[in-house]
Amino acid sequence: MADNTSSFTSALPKSSNVTELSQHPYVVPRGIIGKNERSQLIPFERKRPLLVLQKREVDFLGKIANSRTEPYAKVRRARMLLAYSRGERILSIARREQTNRPKVERCIDKVLSAGIMTALRDLPRPGRPAVISDEDKAWVLHVACSKPTEYG
Template sequence: MAAYYKKPVLVLSEEEQTMLRQISQSRTAQVRHAERARMILLDTEGLSVPRIAAQLHTNVPKVDRCIKKALQLGVKAALDDLQRSGRPADITPEAKARVVSLACQKPEEKPNIQTL
């Protein structure tokens, strides 16, 4: 006999629903934020995780992670990526800006090797 699993219900305020609708329909929001907002909205409509995954053409674990994150941390935190482990970056923001500015500069003309 299979075990029956009842997932907790995610309840959103009107403000959160409005914010999620705006993000999910936005053309300028990050794609991952819009996708996660759609996942959360579909979950509040009562769809199952596999059905949400099928409707959004994604996989079940991804939807499950998003909904669990919304239940544990809140809706706004569920839209963002979690902090990952690893070594912090060695390059400073000033150094990054210098590299970008060098990359955007027009290259100097190279001397013609044949004339030398």
């Protein structure tokens, strides 16, 4: 099997001089692109502001992110927000959560515009009103939790 990198490396200049490398059309040396807080190379500057959380907000999101009783969508959003507040890239968050980048961006945009509690909840959607009222649901739950001998 042939080495596919040989054609790429042969196109590079032999010198490691930064000025020579910066003039090559396919090579961008370190320092020109920039680095984020975790010293990873980033090709573009972020346009979305960073999410700065207070300690109590981090604790709150951490509790939800580790919860086994909260709805999965809420747990997933909490993990996304914690990762973004630590400075992780949106694409790496999306890959880890096995979702797409626009979904992570919507979650982050929601918290930046409306706050953490709104970002964790589903927004109301248009549609048909509920057929079963909350009182009916409470009655069914009460009957389901009571002893059968109470009803005959």
